Amino acid sequence: MIRVMLADDHSIVRAGLCRIIEESSELTVVAEADDGNKAIAKVHETKPDVLVVDISMPGLDGLEVISQLLVHYPKLPIIVLTMHEEEQYVVRAINAGAKGYVTKRSAPEQLVKAIKKVYAGGRYLTEKAAEALAIHLASGKEGRSVLDDLSNREVQVLRRLAMGQTNHEIADSYNISVKTVDTYRLRLLKKLSLRNNADLSRFAIQQGLIEL
Numbered sequence: 507m508i509r510v511m512l513a514d515d516h517s518i519v520r521a522g523l524c525r526i527i528e529e530s531s532e533l534t535v536v537a538e539a540d541d542g543n544k545a546i547a548k549v550h551e552t553k554p555d556v557l558v559v560d561i562s563m564p565g566l567d568g569l570e571v572i573s574q575l576l577v578h579y580p581k582l583p584i585i586v587l588t589m590h591e592e593e594q595y596v597v598r599a600i601n602a603g604a605k606g607y608v609t610k611r612s613a614p615e616q617l618v619k620a621i622k623k624v625y626a627g628g629r630y631l632t633e634k635a636a637e638a639l640a641i642h643l644a645s646g647k648e649g650r651s652v653l654d655d656l657s658n659r660e661v662q663v664l665r666r667l668a669m670g671q672t673n674h675e676i677a678d679s680y681n682i683s684v685k686t687v688d689t690y691r692l693r694l695l696k697k698l699s700l701r702n703n704a705d706l707s708r709f710a711i712q713q714g715l716i717e718l
Contacts, residue, residue: 508625511537511554513545515563530618542566556621561588572602583624592714593638594653606630663690668710
């Protein structure tokens with residue numbers, strides 16, 4: 507029996523995923539979490555065989571969850587399950603250490619296959635995710651996005667600023683100082699040639715980093 511943990515902030519989505527997973531006699535859901543911090547705590551507590559995690563969650567986002575957990579559990583297979591199909595998300599998820607990438611749209615048909623594949627030591631990408639990764643690898647510097655010049659933490663801070671969070675709220679989420687958050691904000695403005703938080707919000711929306 508493959509023991510699976512789900513991390514997604516939408517209870518309806520988690521309920522649907524549980525049904526999909528437990529339709530297989532080989533899989534069982536051993537834990538759920540609705541934010542990044544709880545996801546890390548639940549992994550420590552339950553030691554699942556496979557973690558399925560959304561990118562966009564309260565607290566720590568999925569990429570940060572992956573980065574932190576792989577320090578302690580380098581062999582833990584992690585699948586990113588997300589609504590995002592854009593190249594930058596696929597690349598960042600794989601670079602963070604995810605072994606699988608499945609969109610929520612394709613979950614009913616592909617999630618169980620993905621879990622079994624990564625549990626067996628392989629990788630699993632949806633067709634669109636594989637295409638996005640291939641395009642990125644083939645494009646080299648000429649195909650680089652402006653987001654490629656941002657670190658994962660800079661993208662995380664950008665998303666939260668765009669969602670209207672204050673420096674204090676962001677600092678609390680990542681256990682860093684308010685001054686450090688402001689340093690990231692100023693660095694983002696400089697790298698992206700923008701003037702203020704409103705510009706950052708517009709940029710994040712244009713790049714598909716946040717949902718309207």
